[in-house]
Amino acid sequence: MRRYQVGDHVSWNSEAGRVRGRIVKIHTRDFDYKGHTRHASAEDPQYEIKSDKTDHIAAHKGAALRKLP
Numbered sequence: 001m002r003r004y005q006v007g008d009h010v011s012w013n014s015e016a017g018r019v020r021g022r023i024v025k026i027h028t029r030d031f032d033y034k035g036h037t038r039h040a041s042a043e044d045p046q047y048e049i050k051s052d053k054t055d056h057i058a059a060h061k062g063a064a065l066r067k068l069p
Helices: none
Strands: 009-014 017-027 031-033 036-038 046-051 057-061
Touching: 009 046, 009 057, 017 057
Parallel strands: none
Antiparallel strands: 009 017, 017 046, 031 036, 046 057
């Protein structure tokens, strides 16, 4: 599975279509996100990404992301 770094520019699919943003944080342990526990580990981290167009922060596993040039 591909690993990403803080600052990487990525895209992901949302209800509104493809969204682009930059990774701002990497979680390697379970964490609370918007009132729900998100599961993460060193082998399968979750990434917090700030949207390019809004201040929205999303959390996704690496499998949902595509690195942009």
